[in-house]
Amino acid sequence: MIHSMTAFARAEQAGAHGTLSWEIRSVNHRYLEPHLRLPEAFRDLEGAVREALRKGLSRGKVECTLRFAEDSSGRSMQIDSQRASQLIAAAESVASLIKQPAPINPLEVLAWPGVLVGDASDPQALNSAALALFHETLGELKKGRQREGEELARLIEERLDAITQETATLREQVPQMLALQRQKLLDRCAEMQVELDPQRLEQEMVLLAQKSDVAEELDRLATHVVEVRRILKSGGAAGRRLDFLMQELNREANTLGSKAFDPRSTQAAVNLKVLIEQMREQVQNIE
Structure with missing residues (x-):
């Protein structure tokens, strides 16, 4: 828990x-x-x-x-005579240093802490x-x-579900985004009336695919999500472990953003960072 x-x-x-x-x-x-x-x-x-x-x-x-x-x-009230005598002696000592001192007021002596006591309580x-x-x-x-911990765990689980959905959508869209980039390149060459070497085109697309390959980051995100769920389920003093995982999730989201080559992948990276930051804020309150 x-x-x-x-x-x-x-x-x-x-x-x-x-x-x-x-x-x-x-x-x-x-x-x-x-x-x-x-x-x-x-x-x-x-x-x-x-x-x-x-x-x-x-x-x-x-x-x-x-x-x-x-x-x-x-309860009967009693005077601590010893304490009262000490207080009066101290007051008279100070009075001797003052010209025309005011007389000592008995009620003020009684009001002094410890002078007037009731029946002793058993400490x-x-x-x-x-x-x-x-x-x-x-x-x-x-x-x-x-x-409150149960509520925090529920809020974190909701963000984990959203991260899982976001990464699954991005994984499905990557082939479409590569195909779109290929078509854009072909369209640009057609507009410029430049004949593109098919072999060169394939080389460029391979390079783009390599630079934009986010499979590893998506796999690591999925692994971290599974680990966060496991920690939430096991309970105990989990705050520090969860905080570490938030850092790792954020690292993968940053890498996704740096590899983005399409508005959809850029938006996915931004969405992931927002979800991770929301979780990180909740994790700060977990024991």
Whole structure:
């Protein structure tokens, strides 16, 4: 199964001490590049989160954000006397350096982080709940990447069908185009009232056929198309392999364009390059 690198997932869980919520978003990137935003109280989770990402994903720039809204309703509030004393001592030390300092406001002391605390939450239980919720969110992200990957594979298959049709049409038209070139040469000689040596004519046509022989390029295009289909079917981390094949397909289309000697073959080369470029843009998002 093919997976995209672009997806978003969010999960939320309310508990006795507050509400945990995870947001994970990923975009295409050459390698796996995680970026974590965790509250200070949950820093111990960083190693486990990175390991889960490493096992679950192979490529993509992944941003993981954890939020915790603490619920203090129904919980007794207490003053951390030691922290409050330290804060007051620091404020008095600064006040001694100021002429006519304003008195210390008790409410401002209470508003300082860590001075007014509720019943202590169990940090281990919160970490366990946050990690379990992360695994759930990561699972949703992977499902989203899979759904988008299926759509990308469908779009690529459509372009492969068009390439197959384009090359088959060109293969059928090559003899007609050579015959047309032969007739044009004969018509030009007739207009100029020049008698053309039949042997020389055949030599010129042989040279033209050799220069315009695109059978090898068409065969290689067909081979690459088969390989792209095989990779799409086998799934896994296929983005880099598909990107390489896009380069090879584009190389063959360029060679076709350089050998074009008829408007139809020129147009076919242009059509192929457009289809390949459309596939290449989609492949950039595949894991």
